[in-house]
Amino acid sequence: MFDIKSEAKGLVSHGVSACAGCGLELIIRNVLEILGEDTLIVIPPGCSALFCGYGNETALKIGGFQGNLENTAAYAAGIKAGLEMQGNNHTTVLAFAGDGATLDIGIQSLSGMIERGDKVLYICYDNEAYMNTGIQGSSSTPQGASTTTTPGGKVTPRKDLMQIVIAHRIPYAATASPANLADLKRKVKKAKETDGPAVLHIHTPCPTGWAFHPSKTIKISKAAVDTGAWMLYEYDNGTLKVNYKPKSLKPVGEYFKLQGRFKNISQEEVSIIQENINSRFNELLLGS
Amino acid sequence: MLRMQMQQEKHMKKQKKYRVLGPMASVFESMKTGSWRLERPKVEFSQCSKCGTCERYCPANVITIHKEKEECVQFIWDYCKGCGICANVCPKDCISMVDERGEE
Ligand SMILES: Cc1ncc(C[n+]2csc(CCOP(=O)(O)OP(=O)(O)O)c2C)c(N)n1
């Protein structure tokens, strides 16, 4: 079905114009390694659209297309319904969308997809801003981070995607990070096997938008997990489970100082964020 | 309800019909992103434990470990972007980033 102009080891081309050190590139490779060829993908505009190609060229050996920012989940749900009408119960339908496409512009369509119980695997790779259009802040930009629309640092905390989808009583939802690829792949497998909607929220370090050297992508994702700036947990049929429980979280300042976007954050603000992290982490531990 | 549906159909019937294969792209292509590289990873093979960490974390997936070869870490230079992640994650610290033009 594909006209292979240049070979690749996996389902993703080696030469994709994502920035050097892009976390998203590492994530999509790991996701598709688990899902395999029997997958259809819907990608909205954003950095991930680099993978579904331009014109008739694509960087993926699976079928898919670029939709709109508003309706990734609706497209995916429709494709799944179409496949079911044809008697196909094996193909995985993957929605692969950024934070802007998920938490802001496409939130209604995601909400509908979960409420209807459509069997779609929805992945939000979260680089914490509208990167592809020039680093504008999104509702998932963390407090204190500087973007082109929050130059002095974002003053409000981020929306919590996990709590939103859990409020829909979703069968399976999990956070993941390139800091722990084995955990990420296990969750992709679990989400694929879920009989109903599944959402994965994946932390996605972005050297260009977060202002750090491209070689530090993994170091930064590990710092995020060690400090609790990104928490690894899953919600499986009503049960909450924290996947990474250090005895104590490292101070969040250790994560901030690695990135230019937090350069001008005040000590006072760091303390407020630290308190929020501590109380959220305790809440999760109590809930699990 | 039915009237609304008919209203829509009226317009849809007026549309021209095209036979299209798509909107799905089907030509699998790669860009030669190796040309972006300012620095390239250089491995001290004698120190390498062949653990595969660099291979696992390379965003471009251009590293292959050959356990039996002396030059046990192989790169696809056409696509390596020179990001330096492999050097950064190597537990043996045996990858260094060298100037792309400095070495032959
Ligand atoms: C309704 C709508 N508004 C704005 C745009 C312009 N636009 C294209 S990509 C993009 C950024 C999307 O951000 P995100 O979903 O976070 O993905 P990222 O680029 O960060 O990977 C925007 C705003 C659009 N295509 N559609």
Ligand code: SF4
């Ligand atoms: S802007 Fe960020 S997310 Fe987008 S391709 Fe570059 S590194 Fe990746």
Ligand code: SF4
């Ligand atoms: S990470 Fe380092 S030690 Fe491990 S295989 Fe790569 S070069 Fe060798």
Ligand code: SF4
């Ligand atoms: S420099 Fe980056 S792209 Fe090149 S091999 Fe290392 S990790 Fe891969």
Ligand SMILES: [Mg+2]
């Ligand atoms: Mg984004």
